[in-house]
Amino acid sequence: MLEIKNLQARIDEKQILKGINLSVKSGEVHAIMGPNGSGKSTLASVLAGREGYDITDGEVLLQGNDILEMSPEERAREGVFLAFQYPVEIPGVNSTYFLRSAVNQIRKHRGDEELDAMKFLKLVKTKMKELGLAEEFLKRPVNAGFSGGEKKRNEILQMTMLDPSLAVLDETDSGLDIDALRIVADGVNRLKNQNNAQIVITHYQRLLDYIVPDFVHVLYDGCIIKSGDKTLAHDLEEKGYDWLIKDS
Amino acid sequence: MSSTTVINLAEEPANAFAEIKRRGTALLPLRQDGLARFQESGFPTTNDEDWRFTSLKPFTEMPFETMFEPTIQTIGQSVINGIAFSQHDTDRLVFVDGHLSSELSQISNQSEGVIVSNLASALTTIEDKIGALSGKDQNPLIALNDAFFTDGAWIHIPANQALSKPVHLVFLYTAIKDGQASHIRNLIIAEANAKGTILESHISLGQAAASTNVVTETQLGDGSNLEHIKLQDQSSLAIHLASLHSKLGSDARYAFHSFALGAQLSRNNLRMDLAKPGIECMLNGLYMTRGRQLADHHMIVNHAAPYCNSHEYFNGILDDQSRGVFHGRILVEPEAQKTDAKQTNKNLILSDEATVNTKPQLEIYADDVKCTHGATIGELDNDAIFYLRARGLDSQTARRMLMHGFTGEIVERIQHNTIRDELNELVWGRLENEYHLN
Ligand SMILES: Nc1ncnc2c1ncn2[C@@H]1O[C@H](COP(=O)(O)OP(=O)(O)OP(=O)(O)O)[C@@H](O)[C@H]1O
Numbered sequence: 001m002l003e004i005k006n007l008q009a010r011i012d013e014k015q016i017l018k019g020i021n022l023s024v025k026s027g028e029v030h031a032i033m034g035p036n037g038s039g040k041s042t043l044a045s046v047l048a049g050r051e052g053y054d055i056t057d058g059e060v061l062l063q064g065n066d067i068l069e070m071s072p073e074e075r076a077r078e079g080v081f082l083a084f085q086y087p088v089e090i091p092g093v094n095s096t097y098f099l100r101s102a103v104n105q106i107r108k109h110r111g112d113e114e115l116d117a118m119k120f121l122k123l124v125k126t127k128m129k130e131l132g133l134a135e136e137f138l139k140r141p142v143n144a145g146f147s148g149g150e151k152k153r154n155e156i157l158q159m160t161m162l163d164p165s166l167a168v169l170d171e172t173d174s175g176l177d178i179d180a181l182r183i184v185a186d187g188v189n190r191l192k193n194q195n196n197a198q199i200v201i202t203h204y205q206r207l208l209d210y211i212v213p214d215f216v217h218v219l220y221d222g223c224i225i226k227s228g229d230k231t232l233a234h235d236l237e238e239k240g241y242d243w244l245i246k247d248s
Numbered sequence: 249m250s251s252t253t254v255i256n257l258a259e260e261p262a263n264a265f266a267e268i269k270r271r272g273t274a275l276l277p278l279r280q281d282g283l284a285r286f287q288e289s290g291f292p293t294t295n296d297e298d299w300r301f302t303s304l305k306p307f308t309e310m311p312f313e314t315m316f317e318p319t320i321q322t323i324g325q326s327v328i329n330g331i332a333f334s335q336h337d338t339d340r341l342v343f344v345d346g347h348l349s350s351e352l353s354q355i356s357n358q359s360e361g362v363i364v365s366n367l368a369s370a371l372t373t374i375e376d377k378i379g380a381l382s383g384k385d386q387n388p389l390i391a392l393n394d395a396f397f398t399d400g401a402w403i404h405i406p407a408n409q410a411l412s413k414p415v416h417l418v419f420l421y422t423a424i425k426d427g428q429a430s431h432i433r434n435l436i437i438a439e440a441n442a443k444g445t446i447l448e449s450h451i452s453l454g455q456a457a458a459s460t461n462v463v464t465e466t467q468l469g470d471g472s473n474l475e476h477i478k479l480q481d482q483s484s485l486a487i488h489l490a491s492l493h494s495k496l497g498s499d500a501r502y503a504f505h506s507f508a509l510g511a512q513l514s515r516n517n518l519r520m521d522l523a524k525p526g527i528e529c530m531l532n533g534l535y536m537t538r539g540r541q542l543a544d545h546h547m548i549v550n551h552a553a554p555y556c557n558s559h560e561y562f563n564g565i566l567d568d569q570s571r572g573v574f575h576g577r578i579l580v581e582p583e584a585q586k587t588d589a590k591q592t593n594k595n596l597i598l599s600d601e602a603t604v605n606t607k608p609q610l611e612i613y614a615d616d617v618k619c620t621h622g623a624t625i626g627e628l629d630n631d632a633i634f635y636l637r638a639r640g641l642d643s644q645t646a647r648r649m650l651m652h653g654f655t656g657e658i659v660e661r662i663q664h665n666t667i668r669d670e671l672n673e674l675v676w677g678r679l680e681n682e683y684h685l686n
């Protein structure tokens with residue numbers, strides 16, 4: 001599914017990713033943990049194609065295709081989805097209009113029939129119900145004035161609607177109450193199948209009780225310094241990062 | 249038809265006086281006083297703080313011809329059918345170069361006691377009300393209007409009554425000849441608990457450099473609720489000078505929306521007097537300029553009583569070498585505790601040569617208040633563009649969506665549903681067809 005080889009990236013002359021290697025197969029869930037400022041969001045942004053990074057070395061293959069040369073929209077159409085750590089407020093842009101445009105853009109790319117307004121509404125309302133989002137959100141501008149938790153749930157709604165093959169969730173659990181956490185996790189688990197994969201960036205082992213990872217990686221200072229199974233998350237919860245950092 | 253220019257009229261008192269007297273005896277003191285004030289002050293210049301960024305030269309340097317007589321040109325119903333809001337069920341007062349056109353106007357049976365009429369036919373009954381709100385203002389253009397206005401709308405909604413349908417004030421300008429100058433006066437009074445929606449359109453029929461100088465007074469009684477939507481959509485040489493003076497009663501709600509979509513020079517002076525508690529006043533505007541156009545909104549919101557809200561939201565989109573000017577002054581007097589005042593001015597620049605002068609200004613003399621202001625000038629938000637692209641939208645679609653959102657932010661504050669939808673399409677169509685969006 002995803003093959004990251006020796007990925008190095010810098011921004012404004014500052015080297016942030018210093019050689020990341022990561023291999024994610026279809027059907028797998030990978031968790032990435034690591035202290036603040038270690039480069040987790042940077043990795044997510046580079047995967048999604050945000051501009052402003054200088055990729056100094058390495059490659060990223062999605063189903064065998066080099067995506068580093070692709071625009072953000074091409075990557076999204078090829079199945080990459082980033083749930084933002086800080087979803088952007090877009091005043092004045094109606095949520096329904098935005099989401100339907102996005103869904104149809106991606107359906108078109110996949111050769112699926114575009115959804116008319118009725119079909120779209122029916123689908124989105126079902127998904128919103130599952131995520132505990134009130135229908136009135138559809139009438140509001142994208143993320144504008146949403147609470148922190150509402151923004152995160154809205155990311156998951158978008159993910160559900162776009163049905164990506166590779167979803168990268170950047171701290172989607174931060175700021176969620178316990179119930180919302182379970183709802184969001186359920187959303188991710190429902191999406192999961194043998195043909196897609198998820199990368200879950202988090203600071204808390206708690207989330208991984210709900211979204212059970214096949215692998216856990218620790219990112220520190222732009223490198224993955226440790227990988228393991230889900231028990232690694234428990235160790236980190238208990239011991240923090242110091243013991244790993246000293247070793248590295 | 250007089251061939252005198254507005255400047256000549258002002259500078260030659262004898263002529264001007266004769267001209268004024270020809271207008272009839274009603275309001276003679278107001279007109280004389282206006283003339284005297286104007287002769288005293290002359291036109292404002294850019295040395296005047298309130299006119300620092302906006303030169304009236306396009307207006308003052310042309311030999312302007314005041315439109316004292318109605319135009320003979322006949323205007324067909326098809327013209328009306330082609331303008332914005334004409335397909336809505338409204339009452340309609342149509343003025344051509346500042347003179348009522350009875351043929352094009354259409355007034356239904358409004359509720360008991362509601363008056364929707366032209367001002368000139370009611371002068372004797374409302375004489376003492378004209379100038380009640382604008383009179384203290386030193387703006388020379390008001391003095392000029394006092395002296396020379398021909399006609400305009402007179403709307404009266406009695407206590408506890410509502411307009412049964414919106415009233416659309418249509419101001420057409422023939423603009424056949426450079427220098428035609430209309431002077432229009434509107435008076436709108438909503439008594440206690442009255443309600444209504446008023447639409448005001450200014451439209452050029454010809455392409456010549458014609459001007460209009462409009463003064464509108466709106467007086468809202470206690471608990472009244474008025475939505476006032478102004479669409480100023482004129483030719484690229486038109487000059488539009490307007491001044492709105494509002495006085496609001498306790499718990500009154502006034503929403504004024506200004507859409508300034510085109511003129512060589514447009515200037516909207518907005519003066520809000522919040523001297524009773526519990527008022528909610530919203531000034532919401534969108535200006536879009538291109539070529540060498542200039543759009544200027546200049547407002548003073550005066551909080552003189554406690555528990556009032558005033559919100560001002562102005563967005564501008566500027567292309568080519570055009571200019572936007574925003575001046576928003578919020579004055580909170582010592583007695584105006586618990587004031588909630590908010591002001592934003594956002595400008596989206598589509599060309600390197602477009603400029604904006606923005607001056608939000610808070611002047612607060614009370615201590616228990618919530619006041620915020622902010623202004624931005626720039627391009628589209630890159631984070632927002634990336635967010636949309638990360639959802640599969642190409643960059644052109646993303647940019648357009650954001651621009652649409654930028655106008656939508658303002659448009660969506662219109663409460664009247666179908667009018668809002670129409671303005672949304674109108675604004676967006678204009679941007680798509682006439683602006684450099686990519
Ligand atoms: N535009 C930028 N210019 C300079 N430095 C940047 C920029 N963006 C990120 N950085 C730096 O890169 C480093 C990695 O940031 P990143 O956001 O990827 O960390 P993170 O692991 O996601 O942290 P957190 O857990 O706090 O979300 C930080 O030191 C950050 O300050």
Ligand SMILES: [Mg+2]
Nearest residue numbers: 040041042085
């Ligand atoms: Mg981060």
